[in-house]
Amino acid sequence: MQNYGVYVPRLVTKKDIFVSGHRACIGCGEALAVRLVCKALGQNTIIASATGCMEIVSSPLPTTSWKVPWIHTLFENTAAVASGIESGLKMLMKKGRIAQQDITVVAMAGDGGTSDIGLQALSGALERGHNFVYLCFDNEAYMNTGIQRSSSTPYGAATTTSPAGKVSIGQVSWKKNMPAIAAAHNIPYVATACPSYPFDMMDKVKKAAATPGPAYVHILSVCPTGWRCPTDLAIKLGRLAVETGIFPLYEVENGKYKLNFDFPELKPVTAYMKLQGRFRHLSEDIIEKIQKRVTADYAELKERAVEG
Amino acid sequence: MADRVGIEVSVAIGDAVKQANVDVIAAYPITPQTHIVEHLAELVANGEVDAAYIPVESEHSAMSACLGSAAVGARTFTATAGQGLELMHEVLYVASSMRFPVVMTVANRALSSPLSVWGDHSDVMAVRDTGWIQIFTENGQEVVDHIFCAFRIAEDNKVLLPVMIHLDGFHLSHVIEPITFPDQSKVDKFLPDNKYPLPLHPDKPVTMGDFAPPIIYPEAKWAQEVNLRASKEIILKCWQEFGEIFGHHYSPVERYHSEKAKVLLLTMGSFSETAMTAIDKMRGEGRDVGLVRLRLWRPFPFEELRRAVEDAETLIVLDRALSFGGPGGPVCSEVKAALYGQAKKPKVVSFVSGIGGRDISPGDFEEIINKGITISEKGSPNEFEIFGVRE
Numbered sequence A: 001m002q003n004y005g006v007y008v009p010r011l012v013t014k015k016d017i018f019v020s021g022h023r024a025c026i027g028c029g030e031a032l033a034v035r036l037v038c039k040a041l042g043q044n045t046i047i048a049s050a051t052g053c054m055e056i057v058s059s060p061l062p063t064t065s066w067k068v069p070w071i072h073t074l075f076e077n078t079a080a081v082a083s084g085i086e087s088g089l090k091m092l093m094k095k096g097r098i099a100q101q102d103i104t105v106v107a108m109a110g111d112g113g114t115s116d117i118g119l120q121a122l123s124g125a126l127e128r129g130h131n132f133v134y135l136c137f138d139n140e141a142y143m144n145t146g147i148q149r150s151s152s153t154p155y156g157a158a159t160t161t162s163p164a165g166k167v168s169i170g171q172v173s174w175k176k177n178m179p180a181i182a183a184a185h186n187i188p189y190v191a192t193a194c195p196s197y198p199f200d201m202m203d204k205v206k207k208a209a210a211t212p213g214p215a216y217v218h219i220l221s222v223c224p225t226g227w228r229c230p231t232d233l234a235i236k237l238g239r240l241a242v243e244t245g246i247f248p249l250y251e252v253e254n255g256k257y258k259l260n261f262d263f264p265e266l267k268p269v270t271a272y273m274k275l276q277g278r279f280r281h282l283s284e285d286i287i288e289k290i291q292k293r294v295t296a297d298y299a300e301l302k303e304r305a306v307e308g
Numbered sequence B: 001m002a003d004r005v006g007i008e009v010s011v012a013i014g015d016a017v018k019q020a021n022v023d024v025i026a027a028y029p030i031t032p033q034t035h036i037v038e039h040l041a042e043l044v045a046n047g048e049v050d051a052a053y054i055p056v057e058s059e060h061s062a063m064s065a066c067l068g069s070a071a072v073g074a075r076t077f078t079a080t081a082g083q084g085l086e087l088m089h090e091v092l093y094v095a096s097s098m099r100f101p102v103v104m105t106v107a108n109r110a111l112s113s114p115l116s117v118w119g120d121h122s123d124v125m126a127v128r129d130t131g132w133i134q135i136f137t138e139n140g141q142e143v144v145d146h147i148f149c150a151f152r153i154a155e156d157n158k159v160l161l162p163v164m165i166h167l168d169g170f171h172l173s174h175v176i177e178p179i180t181f182p183d184q185s186k187v188d189k190f191l192p193d194n195k196y197p198l199p200l201h202p203d204k205p206v207t208m209g210d211f212a213p214p215i216i217y218p219e220a221k222w223a224q225e226v227n228l229r230a231s232k233e234i235i236l237k238c239w240q241e242f243g244e245i246f247g248h249h250y251s252p253v254e255r256y257h258s259e260k261a262k263v264l265l266l267t268m269g270s271f272s273e274t275a276m277t278a279i280d281k282m283r284g285e286g287r288d289v290g291l292v293r294l295r296l297w298r299p300f301p302f303e304e305l306r307r308a309v310e311d312a313e314t315l316i317v318l319d320r321a322l323s324f325g326g327p328g329g330p331v332c333s334e335v336k337a338a339l340y341g342q343a344k345k346p347k348v349v350s351f352v353s354g355i356g357g358r359d360i361s362p363g364d365f366e367e368i369i370n371k372g373i374t375i376s377e378k379g380s381p382n383e384f385e386i387f388g389v390r391e
Ligand SMILES: Cc1ncc(C[n+]2csc(CCOP(=O)(O)OP(=O)(O)O)c2C)c(N)n1
Pocket: A030, A051, A052, A053, A054, A075, A076, A109, A110, A111, A112, A113, A114, A137, A139, A140, A141, A142, A143, A144, A145, A150
């Protein structure tokens, strides 16, 4: 591992598509994820982005961070916009009005733009079978508008609309299982990823782009601002999310589950939770409840992966 | 010119869209627009239209898919009505603000609640200020002709704005009319390939739909306004050329016996044909009445309207939508605003009628005109008159 700094740069292109100068917060895991994902996607890409942190930080007029064609229209319609892009390109190529070539059509959105307000448009696009990649950057709340809860916010987390109070533990519902919802559409490729595992994530994005038909990648993106943690913890927290079994990395290829990283023993959830202010208020018994749920969910996933 | 055929107007729209060689259709069904999108789906299924048909899961997604399709430079069509138009609402602003030449037919329908599938102009009025070019049609031929004109205007690189073609739900969408379809070679010449100036393509990356801080947003919006106003000139040119080639002539404001008539009725949409019957009858009885029909709703044809009504003493405006708690029918408000600063102008009387699909007969129009004359002479305590509604 000593020579890591020497050989890693050779494994991944230096060329950036999501370039510096954007206005993401210090230590933003979502911006890191987008940057790496873009390296994996390459130049022959068209991106449709939903309203959210990554859109706002990257495109204040008259500047842009995007070196590939990029379009933002609204918050909840990104999958539909991508449907139109894909269909338009297909017809223009068929009619010979633009040259035949492989262009990856990508839709990106946050967890809110995906699992809440954009779920209907996403479901429609997945069901119709457009050839596109959908990337959900999950920072577990509506960060752009000031850390409000989403259906992807974990149980017990305090946000500005699920505050912890005398009679509330914060978020009272369990995180919506968005990858399972995507997989339920019987699309060819679904995966979870995290920039703390950069090569795994980039490989999955490449695989998604090469998949004919719809592909969905759900990327856990640490948000120090919203998670109330130090700004140098994005990588560590992403690793802990995986090592505790809270956010397992897996693929669902043509309906078959495959666990990409398994651990002989999962770390306790407290290892992950104690580093974040959003869980600070939780009592022992609530943490115990979360631990039980994580253990059970992980076992279930593992079983599914064994069955294939 | 090809032969005249008797055909349902909705089906004729599909056939015209086919002739326009559309690339992408994204649509969601809603009465009374359904026959349009069903016919298009059938044409695509039979390979008669070489287009992608995206059967989206909502109107919000229909218009959103249209944004994506137009952004890559594909010729893009959709159709909707009533609730569907309202569900599209926020996307409509984006289509015009991002300068996407989408063409949409709207089979005008009343809004819930109570649910009504029948026609009126409530749906249009709610999207009045979305920045689209909006044209009201009177009959099937006019709708078909405007499919070609709308693409031509929308895709003109000096315009690049979406166009709504309004046709009254059922009263126009579902009637069988004699319609002439132009020769394909003439259509192809009149309507060349869509050449969107900066499409999304990896060869030349562009960033579209940025966010604008206060230092730039007002300029962006003002540019949009200037552009929509300027589109009128191109619309007029398009109509002129269309008339020269195809023999059907269109103008922003249509006049029927309106020159020097003392009393004028103003309508929008297909009810003007019924109104004409009333006008004919009244003129036959020696009454000095005429009709003005507004075809171009946005950009609003201020000059043409002023010229059309300046010699009249009374102008009776018929609206088919309510502006709840407001000054009367939305069309009448605009007409009044257009005339307010004029030295020479008629007295304007506002009537609202024909909402939720209720008919207005020639006899009703006569009554509206007679009542309107009385009100303009004696005045009325009301901001506007509701006609044909039980109290
Ligand atoms: C129709 C609509 N409702 C609400 C908003 C306000 N809004 C913009 S971004 C956003 C939250 C985005 O959250 P998410 O999708 O999770 O992305 P993040 O900012 O967390 O990356 C909200 C609520 C909007 N732009 N449009």
